[in-house]
Amino acid sequence: MESFSSRISNGLQHMSESLFVGMCQMVGTSKEVAIRRETADIDYMLNRQIKTNNKVIKMLSGSRREGFRLKGSDFDYMFWTNDHQVIIDMSQYCNTANTTLIFSDSSESPPGFALLELLTRSKYREVQLACVTMNDRVYISSSTYRQLTCSSVIPNSVVHGPCGSAHIAGIIADIEFDTALSFVSDCWPPSASSWIDRCHSWPDPEVVDDIIRNGCHFVAIGHPLGPHTNEEWRISFSQAEYKVVNSMNHCQFLTYGLLKLFLKEVMYQQSEDTNKLLCSYHMKTTVFWAIQQNTLPHWCPQNLLAGFWVCFKLLLKWVYEGVCPNFFIPQNNLFLTKIHGPAQNRLFLQLHELYKKGLACLLQSSSIRSYIIDVLYDPTLSICTDESTLRSQVDYDVELGRELDLVSLCTKNLFGLIKAMHTIEQLVYSPLTHYQAVTIRTFTATIFQYTAFQLQNIYTNTGFNKQLYIADKLSCQLLKLAAKFGCVSDMLYIAMYYYNTLRYREALFVLEMTKVKLAQPYLMYRDHVDRERYTEAVGGQSWSTKMRQAVAKDVRLDNRIGYISDLLLEQQPALHDKNKPQLFIPVFVMLHFLEFLCYRHVDTTLSQAALDELQVLVHHDQGLYVPHLLRDISWEILGICQQITGNLQAALYSYKQSLAQYPFNNIQTATHRRIQDILSQQ
Structure with a gap:
């Protein structure tokens, strides 16, 4: 028969496996964490070298x-x-x-x-x-x-x-x-x-x-x-x-995450006079020392609870002694100024009460509780810790798209852009992970777009037709290359450029192609995607193919570059805000906006149809295609279109709605100026 201690040990391993799965759900699988780190790494590397x-x-x-x-x-x-x-x-x-x-x-x-x-x-x-x-x-x-x-x-x-x-x-x-x-x-x-x-x-x-x-x-x-x-x-x-x-393995990283959750959901809830004595940095230091001192021989899913308990006991020991040694300089006591005297004693007593409860103290965490209780109620519950069963490829594509949205380029002048191209050229021939290569593709598309519009800005007013012709040809080539490197929504930059250079029919041709792609039922926009249809359409394809065929992102307009004259007023106030060097516009709002602007010069009936589509979208969308944080610019663009058509009352309403939204794009000054312009006409 199985001994009692063996049953206890097996029970702990079972709970550890269940908690490992739960932590992967909350913190991320090793692949998700790799996506986040590697995109941030290459973003930092590129910007630093540039x-x-x-x-x-x-x-x-x-x-x-x-x-x-x-x-x-x-x-x-x-x-x-x-x-x-x-x-x-x-x-x-x-x-x-x-x-x-x-x-x-x-x-x-x-x-x-x-x-x-x-x-x-x-x-x-x-x-x-x-x-x-x-x-x-x-x-x-x-x-x-x-x-x-x-x-x-x-x-x-x-x-x-x-x-x-x-x-x-x-x-x-x-x-x-x-x-x-x-x-x-x-x-x-x-x-x-x-x-x-x-x-x-x-x-x-x-x-x-x-x-x-x-x-x-x-x-x-x-x-x-x-x-x-x-x-x-x-x-x-x-x-x-x-x-x-x-350099941690994933189980060690999840132990660190478990301590962070325990700190927030259990330790911080003990009492007001001690809930700010410990911080996440203390948890990180605890894990560092526990791993380096080889306190636990095997950090694996079956030992997740054992790893947590090792760290918790070490933290308790430090609080008792009033000494938390910095991992790099042990003589630097991280507790020295806060955890001493009566506060130290109260904190120790509270942690000791948790310690006396054993691993049951984790049940006080709202996030962690269910993953332990499920196994306690059903010890025969089968737990699979294979990460490949916890996430689908679609989940990883969504995660990658989300992280790529955080990637940004810090230089916009032509000299910096040329240097950026040389930097990318060198990196392409260096050993890169899959996610780093994808990030570089995103960077490359952005660089091509910035360069194309910078060239157009520089040479439009030179008066030299030959220079303008060469710059125009190069800009068009760069924007088409950017669309090949980027995603579906990157085609809108081509349409913007054509509109800006008075080629309305060419712009409408691009917009029609883009509209067809954006209408596909398998489109991935932000976190929204029909997983089954997405898998059927592009499953098994490379990420670059998926981007070109099935991924759309918000349109970013750098405020130091002129894209279309109709939004220059919105770019000017934001230019002085270091936190908002770009305007973020929902892709579907930009699509209808460009359709409206281009059709005005070709077919007024279709122009009104585009405005009607934009109005329905802005008025009735529930955050699916017009994200809440981007409603300020969405109402603003609707107002601009209405003002152009002469519907001043509707435009005034839209501008007031824009001011009522969260000012994510920092366009309030432009909105007030547009309102004043309408009032002066009445």
Whole structure:
């Protein structure tokens, strides 16, 4: 007969397998996580290589970069300039006109922190204003720099740690953006040298070498108990942490996700006086140490609960001792300023109560509970942990499309676009994963589109017919190539270009082809897709074929480039908003808009029919083809069409409706101007 301990062990394994499946549903399968990471990686790589000196580098960091898409996840970004470099040793000093040198002086600071001495003059006003003099040396004050740059990325941000934090309320979700302006160092800090010696079995030596080669960052916050709190900077290992997370197997990653959910849904619910003492970073640190100390020999689906329990016990031990050692600099106690005294005691008692309940404490989590209870009620329930059974290929296509929507290009001038083409040309011949290759295709289509319209903008008013003819021919070729690299909706850029160059019939021919493709029952738009028909139509095809035949995206108009004169007014106010460098227009709204504009010069009856279709769409769509966050521009475009036809009352109503929507595209100034224009005519 099976022993009692064996039955308990089998029961735990069974629950672990069920929870593994549940975590894959909530956090993602290994393939979904790979899609998220690899698209973000190639996006960052391309933009960094395209950037010339003196440009600001942007990097997605935090949990979203790691591959999480949990509800309520923040968007964390780090920014730094190419022409400012932190050196660790004075022997690295070199007098260069192109680089501002900063010396990291950690001699008087607590572990993990340093003073930043400005060695050469900075051209940036914020750096100059943040300078303070101590002992005849010039240092950059972290507190002053943080205040000066807090809202430089997102207006009206508030200071949150080393970041500027902005809460953007939307109809669909409320999103937190944390932006940290930092300084970069190519050197690995000496205070973290012990970490290298600890990496015997994990991470792999190649990962360790890569981490060391890429150095660290310095973010604008000092140690609260340090001698120079307002001047000190914290060493940030954000890039290193991402690579360490990347080296986890999927079960380890899901354990990290399980701890994040447990923190939010159980620990945070204990009491108000302790619910902000622990944070997600503590959970990440716990998993790092648990893996590196080889506490659990096998991290696999059958051991998911065992892995969680190992981490929870380690966290409990740290809270009892009041010491949470930073993974890279153990002397830096992450609990030092918050978890001590009475607060530490209360937190320990609360965690110990959870500990006494054993793994049953997980039942307090609303997200996790059902996956454990299902197995408790039916121990014979068959659990399959094969990830291929958890997601279909359509799910992965939707995930990939969603991530590609986040890909953006940071340069729009012709020199930058040419450099971008050369960069992509080099990358094409380097080893790429499937998702990286797909991301490059998306980048390429975007570059071709930007270049085509930039050429048209530049040469339209030169007065040289030969130059205009050559530019026009090249623009048309680029837009047709972009449509081959891109998706169904990329054909609309060709129609826009034809309309802009007064070739209305050619534009209508393209629009008719596009309309046929957009009308297919297997079309994938955002998360909306008929899975069965999509699989029948393009299942088994390459992603590039699927994009050309069955995938549509919202139309993006960069506000620094003129596309069509009818929307220039909407682009101008948004141009000054760093968060909205583009207008986002629903693909079906843009289709009917272009039909209306082109038919006005060909057939007024069909022009009115296109306007009627647009009106029905904007008035009656329930978020399927006109996403809630894009209703501002949708009502605006309807109003523009109505104003063109002379139906001023209808246009006035549409503009007021546009103002009533969430201002995602930041077009309110343009809307008010259009309203004033109508009122002045009455």
